[in-house]
Amino acid sequence: MHKKTGYTVNEATKKLEHYCAYQDRCHKEVVAKLKGMGMIPIAIDTIMGHLITNRFLNEERFAKSYARGKFQIKKWGKNRIVRELKARDISRFNIQTALKEISDSDYFETFDHLAIKKADQIKETNPLKARKKLVDYLLYRGWESQMVYEKAAELYPF
Incomplete structure (x- = not known):
């Protein structure tokens, strides 16, 4: 065809x-x-x-469903969601509206769960290298750096 x-x-x-x-x-x-x-x-x-x-196209609706989906399914943090929406030329207003779709409690709960799960999977014996792997993984997924570094220090104390 x-x-x-x-x-x-x-x-x-x-x-x-x-x-x-x-x-x-x-x-x-x-x-x-x-x-x-x-x-x-x-x-x-x-x-x-x-x-x-005719409402086939609605950027606000797109931004909201995109943010919800990437957070719930791919476990992306807000930084990654914002970056991807900006790449699609979504307005700042619609990005802010979309981020409101994610509740703070769900956000922190998902972050904790994801960090602990990843830390369990890391086979590195050197705590410094293991901490770096965890940090790199969480930052790549778009989680806020302050949260990431605090969690890494908690899971890999020296």
């Missing part, structure tokens, strides 16, 4: 309605998809307007 080139505005609109209905998308993803379909700028603007007006 070959990929179709040259869509009418109506065909592209229907295709993008399905694309957005399947999963929340950010504007950047949808514009990239339309460009990949060979749509011209005026058609992209028309289709984007339609998708926003």
Whole structure:
């Protein structure tokens, strides 16, 4: 099966309605998809307007579901979530709104659980190297450095 080139505005609109209905998308993803379909700028603007007006596309909804999903499923910290949302050109306001989806109690509980679980998996006998591995792992996942260093000191005291 070959990929179709040259869509009418109506065909592209229907295709993008399905694309957005399947999963929340950010504007950047949808514009990239339309460009990949060979749509011209005026058609992209028309289709984007339609998708926003008819609530197929909503950046606030996208940001909230993205933040919830990455926190609950991938156990990402707020720094990583913010970085990824910024990379998708989400506004500061929508990023702040999205972070409110994560309760403080869930946040700290998840962090504790993740740190302890990872510390149990680290086979390093040198406490300095083990501490570094834990710190690197948690920072990469976007947890705040102060929390990470305090937890590492607690789990690997000298």
